[in-house]
Amino acid sequence: MSQEKISLVDTGIYILKKKIKGENKLKPRNPLPAETIDVKKLDLATDQVFWLGHSAALLILNQKVILLDPMLGKHASPLPIAYPRFEGQRPLDLAEFEWIDLVLFTHNHYDHLDKSSILKIKNKVELFLVPVGMKNTLVRWGIAPKRVKEISWNQDVLLDELTITATPTQHSTGRGLFDQNKSQANSWVLKSPKTSLFLSGDSSYADHFKEIGNQYGPFDLALMECGQYNPKWKESHMFPDETVSAVIDSQAKKFIPIHWAGFALSFHPWQEPVEKASQEAVKQGIQMDTPMIGQQYKIHAENVTNKWWRKVD
Numbered sequence: 001m002s003q004e005k006i007s008l009v010d011t012g013i014y015i016l017k018k019k020i021k022g023e024n025k026l027k028p029r030n031p032l033p034a035e036t037i038d039v040k041k042l043d044l045a046t047d048q049v050f051w052l053g054h055s056a057a058l059l060i061l062n063q064k065v066i067l068l069d070p071m072l073g074k075h076a077s078p079l080p081i082a083y084p085r086f087e088g089q090r091p092l093d094l095a096e097f098e099w100i101d102l103v104l105f106t107h108n109h110y111d112h113l114d115k116s117s118i119l120k121i122k123n124k125v126e127l128f129l130v131p132v133g134m135k136n137t138l139v140r141w142g143i144a145p146k147r148v149k150e151i152s153w154n155q156d157v158l159l160d161e162l163t164i165t166a167t168p169t170q171h172s173t174g175r176g177l178f179d180q181n182k183s184q185a186n187s188w189v190l191k192s193p194k195t196s197l198f199l200s201g202d203s204s205y206a207d208h209f210k211e212i213g214n215q216y217g218p219f220d221l222a223l224m225e226c227g228q229y230n231p232k233w234k235e236s237h238m239f240p241d242e243t244v245s246a247v248i249d250s251q252a253k254k255f256i257p258i259h260w261a262g263f264a265l266s267f268h269p270w271q272e273p274v275e276k277a278s279q280e281a282v283k284q285g286i287q288m289d290t291p292m293i294g295q296q297y298k299i300h301a302e303n304v305t306n307k308w309w310r311k312v313d
Helices: 008-020 115-121 136-138 207-217 240-250 274-285
Strands: 048-051 057-061 064-068 101-102 125-129 148-150 155-157 162-169 187-190 196-199 222-225 256-260 296-298
Touching: 008 057, 048 222, 048 256, 125 155, 148 207, 162 207, 187 207, 196 207, 207 240, 207 296, 222 240, 240 274, 256 274
Parallel strands: 064 101, 101 125, 125 148, 196 222, 222 256
Antiparallel strands: 048 057, 048 296, 057 064, 155 162, 162 187, 187 196
């Protein structure tokens, strides 16, 4: 579904109300903390996740090195003045990777697909797996066509014993005026003999979460969208309580909230998504873990995470 546009008047009134209430903290005043990842010393024997901020993640699954939406650029926009990344140390340098088995993209919006990030790894990736309609963009950026594969919903790709399945989501796509919703958006299911992982991508709350849970669940872990919501585009993003409902519907045993702590793409305080999702998760009896950016998170272990964002002014 397409994203409903907000008029300048609506936007101004919304921000003014937030300022009056003292709720206009769209981004942190101080740099976000991050742990540094040494990509040359990764433990490939342990299934694990490193959240890289916003929706980007490094996954180690079935001894494969996988990147999800590796957007580590400075702006989530074609313009260098719009939607700047929050200040803070990067958890890793993409150029330091010697080899990457798989790069997954959920869709082609600028906060997920970044040319500067891709150019750092374009000759080091065995396979780019993308939604239908995205391949040509990567090929234009210099990636060999044989290394890019498009798959649609409920299609599979097998890498040794790791099965990657494209699954539905409900979100708009496009990078300019003339390609709106001309490509697909995917969520992803990753299954190995040991681990089952769900990557939600961007989405509104809808029946597809239950369908995915019934067909592919249960999951050991979900990386679930949580942030950049607004009543004006409820058909493209979830509110925090809906994030928790999506976790329940998809039959995930626990989840990490993503799509926050990277960019101010909406008008809510930057900490609000994780705070409200945390409250709802407690209410629903769902395990929500919040690793710091760059922190190692072992999928099959007890991980110590805390409310680190509360220490950031």
